[in-house]
Amino acid sequence: MARYLLILEYDGAPFVGWQRQENGPSVQAAIEEAAFAFSGARPVAHAAGRTDAGVHALAMPAHIDLPRAYEAGTVRDALNHHLRPAPIAVLAAQEVDETFHARFSARARHYEYRIVNRRGPLALDAGRAWRIAAPLDADAMREAAQALTGRHDFSTFRAAQCQSVSPVKTLSALDVRRDGERVVIAASAPSFLHHQVRSIAGSLVEVGLGRWSARDLVAALEARDRARCGQVAPPEGLYFARADYDAMR
């Protein structure tokens, strides 16, 4: 048996999410089926993060076990061949030892939330960003965001169906940058609660629109009450950017 780390880019639009589900195509099932077509084995694919329906990935680490060792470039090219025409690309493949686990070995996860702040609807970015017509104050969003970094009870920013044992998480970094009409929220943490980034993004937008003050954001956090969350940002603006691991091998 040989274990391979895969780095995946995908467009989340046509999928029910990363995880295999009864109700539609998943990224996980697509990877597993491509691996079967290539190797004749039916591995389980494990990803660093389980993205929801419509959420994209720029460089999602995942691993699979194959019944025998192949050259890593062969694994990458063969999976890409069998994945076609699904909008999933294996950017890289690397053989790793059996102690590596894409989910459990990850030390940090990085997400990006992309907003296009303009009056006109999205043509080239349809399904790839959240369009907000009213002007956003990205500086106010960035300043307010700093209160959310560090270790907190994030119950306010957690989906009802979240399966995490504890609502206490450490948000390592939360930045907001504007580049022309684009506003990007970047969030880093060892791990996240379900809907945490979208809940935070939606609440920061309340600040950017001037409907919430920085104080209101802190009060929402401190309330530890899901009802105090701002709107939950739509999935199409969210990108799993990358995960960090200790040096491998």
Added chain:
Amino acid sequence: MARYLLILEYDGAPFVGWQRQENGPSVQAAIEEAAFAFSGARPVAHAAGRTDAGVHALAMPAHIDLPRAYEAGTVRDALNHHLRPAPIAVLAAQEVDETFHARFSARARHYEYRIVNRRGPLALDAGRAWRIAAPLDADAMREAAQALTGRHDFSTFRAAQCQSVSPVKTLSALDVRRDGERVVIAASAPSFLHHQVRSIAGSLVEVGLGRWSARDLVAALEARDRARCGQVAPPEGLYFARADYDAMR
């Protein structure tokens, strides 16, 4: 009658191109039909550039005449409403006087050609860039490109079906920039020949792959022979970026 300048973003994938044709949906027809639904009149839409099938626009200027004056924001929002769900967005509308013509008043046109230089196929950029697997030397491309700027007979880089009176054009600027796996070719000129940017982009890629030297590119230009053109880059990497006008009004 009132004339409106529109700034359009569109995804070229579902269209036969800008121009109205018998064989499928065009951006021009979509704009004209939206204008009819809104105003009851059937204006002809004129664009700064007539993009081919699959070619995109970031900020394409176009103009239409409406039977009476409306607030410019109303024109923008009404057209966007009636364009839905076509991937065309009116980013801005502005009333202009009747001497303005989106095509004939344009002083300069700017295109971008986007390449993703990596082994893995495109997932998020499928239909939005040209993926080239072998490493490109973008510095060699940029240096070689300089020989093409200025006034030349561009017969080598001109489609057989080009309707321009003369093959002599002035290429104001031709730049090649790399940002990670992305290579962007930016071209500016008062006007372009049919397929000129895609022909130049494909020939610059020959240089980037090391199959042509900078001398070979100059020889191809000087041959004034279509048969000496490199490959013609595919349409999905090409973006009409913007056009320049003298100050209006």
